[in-house]
Amino acid sequence: MADNTPQNSIPENKEEHSSSTYLAIAFRSLRMLVYRTLRIQDNADPSDTIESIKVDIDFKGYNVWILIFSILIASIGLNVNSGAVVIGAMLISPLMGPILGVGLSLGINDWSTMKRSLQNFAVMFTVSIITSTVYFLLTPLVDAQSELLARTRPTLLDVIVAFIGGLAGILAANRKIKNNVVPGVAIATALMPPLCTAGYGIATGQWAFFFGAFYLFLINSIFISLATFLTVRFLAFPVKDFVDPERAKRARRYVFAVLLLIIVPSGFTFYQVVSESYLTRRVDQFVQENIFYDGAELVKKDFINNEDETHSLNLVFFGENIPLKVVDSWRQKLGNYNLENIEIKVVQPQSMEEMNSTEVNKLVDVFSKSQIELQTKEQTITQLRLALNQEMNLRLPIDQLMAELKVNHPRLYTIGMARMIELNEGGKDTLITTNLYWSLQDTLGLKPESEQIREWLKVRLNLDTVVLYNHIRLPKEEVNKPKALGRVN
Known part of the structure; x- marks a missing residue:
């Protein structure tokens, strides 16, 4: 009986089988390379990490004085609008200890460490607020600079930086070989400037500054603690055991309650901040594409996001009076950006005295640019006039x-x-x-x-x-x- 099987079918099957084998080996090698590169468990030291975080929790003696001095330095930096001075203050501040302690105690079910962390967190906050309030009561510089104003309301970036900073902080603390990542985390998450801004709000009686800065500090602290908790659980730190079952059950309830107090506001805050960020981006797009008028310059834009969903967009112009029909045309375009619940208010100061220093500086910049453009146009006009005169001279009557x-x-x-x-x-x-x-x-x-x-x-x-x-x-x-x-x- 003749064999009807093609002679080349066996080599083809062998070639296909070899190709798939090579691909599987290459994929497995790549996966192992990624695994070995990103794996952190081998270099972890949970016991030493727990002890090092617990040591930094307490605020007494030297830590309190270092905190006072760093708060004073940061307040001066915010007062004179110097970012370098603020960064220097954050480098020496011991703020991260109690915040990491809260996340650690949640992760290992250590209620005693939780209580100690919360107590020292309260001490840290109280000392910081008192120090910054006393400074701003005594300083002759009372104007709110841009460094202060930037710490009165959390943004989406603040939340993301706080969470990622918390991850970096606990991972750095978990290494067998320690490094200086934790001070960098304190700088990135900007824990200290909101405390100084809150003190400024109390000293000047501007409670919106106080509550806004306090809220920003609290949100940063919560997300750092949340990142610490997740990392501790991911790395499987040893959980504290209790001999008494009732005590263990009570401790777990307390830890769970604190965990809810952290996670629920965090989720709500994240949603709120994302919504506000999206709304602000649409407002900026609307202003950039529609708000302009020949003869008047926009020197300031204030978007006030009210809780009752009736928002205000205050536009400060300097120059010619803007007709009401132009403002009405701007209002009619709000619907194209889903901004129907925003009220546009146009403010046109009649003198420099009615404007603050920021608006005056912006107006000076606009005036300088206009002068440069005017000089350039005048030079061009002079050249054209010379060319025209030469042409007129060459023209025969x-x-x-x-x-x-x-x-x-x-x-x-x-x-x-x-x-x-x-x-x-x-x-x-x-x-x-x-x-x-x-x-x-x-x-x-x-x-x-x-x-x-x-x-x-x-x-x-x-x-x-x-x-x-x-x-x-x-x-x-x-x-x-x-x-x-x-x-x-």
């Missing part, structure tokens, strides 16, 4: 010349003039070429009359050389077009 020539030379029918560049061995010469069209039957006396016209043109146009060409325009019964007589030398 042929209509006026023809009128004057007709008076003294009635046989002259019309003239044609043009500037001509003549190349010779010495270079280039600019000549005036003139065509004289005569209406006559003979050329008697034409040459001296043409010479007289040439001399007159030289004087009239202030020229050295004038080239003349005579043309005879005969009567229609003799010829239908002029007869050229040639150049008059």
Whole structure:
């Protein structure tokens, strides 16, 4: 019986099987490489990490004084609007200890560490608020600078940075070989500036500053603790056991309650911040694409996000008064950006005294840019005027010349003039070429009359050389077009 199986089917199957095997081996090798690169359990030291975090929880003695000095330095930096000074203060601040302690105690079910962390967190907050409040009560500089204003309301980036910073902080603390990541986390999450801003709000009686800054500090702390808790659970830190089952159950309830107090506000805050960020982005897009008016400059934009969902967009202009119909046209465009519940208010100060320092500085910048643009335009206009004058000077007054020539030379029918560049061995010469069209039957006396016209043109146009060409325009019964007589030398 003949074998009908193709001879090349077995090699093809072997080749396909070899290719799939190689791909599987390559994928497995890549997966192992990624696993070994990202694995952190091998370099973890849970016991040492727990002890090091517990040591930094307590605020007493040196830690309190370091906190006071760092708060004073940060307050000065915020007061004089110096970011470098604020960063220097955050480098020496011991704020991270109790916050990491809260997340750690949640992760290992250690209620005693939880209580100690919360107590020291309260001590840290109280000392910071008192120190910053006393400083801002005594300082003669009371204006709210941009560094202070930036710490009055949390944004989506603040939440994300706090969470990622908490992850970095606990991972750095968990390494067998310690490094200086924790101070960097304190800088990135900006824990200290909100505390100083809260003190400024109390000292100046601006409670919106206090509550906004306190809320920002609390949100940063909560998300750092949440990141610490998740990391501790992921790395399987040893959970504390209780001999007494009732005590263990009670401790777990307490830990669970605190965990809910952290997670629920965190989720609500994240949703709220994301919604506000999206709304603010739409408002910025609306202002950028629609808010402009010739003769007036937008120097300030304030978007007030009210809790009752009736928001305000305050626009401060300097310059000409904006007509009401223009503002109404802006309001009609709000629906295109899903901003129907926003009320536009246009403010136009009539003097510099009605504007604050930030608005005045922006107005000065706008004025400086306008002056530069004006100077550039004036230079361009001057150049164009010079070019136009040169062109006007080169233009021949042929209509006026023809009128004057007709008076003294009635046989002259019309003239044609043009500037001509003549190349010779010495270079280039600019000549005036003139065509004289005569209406006559003979050329008697034409040459001296043409010479007289040439001399007159030289004087009239202030020229050295004038080239003349005579043309005879005969009567229609003799010829239908002029007869050229040639150049008059």
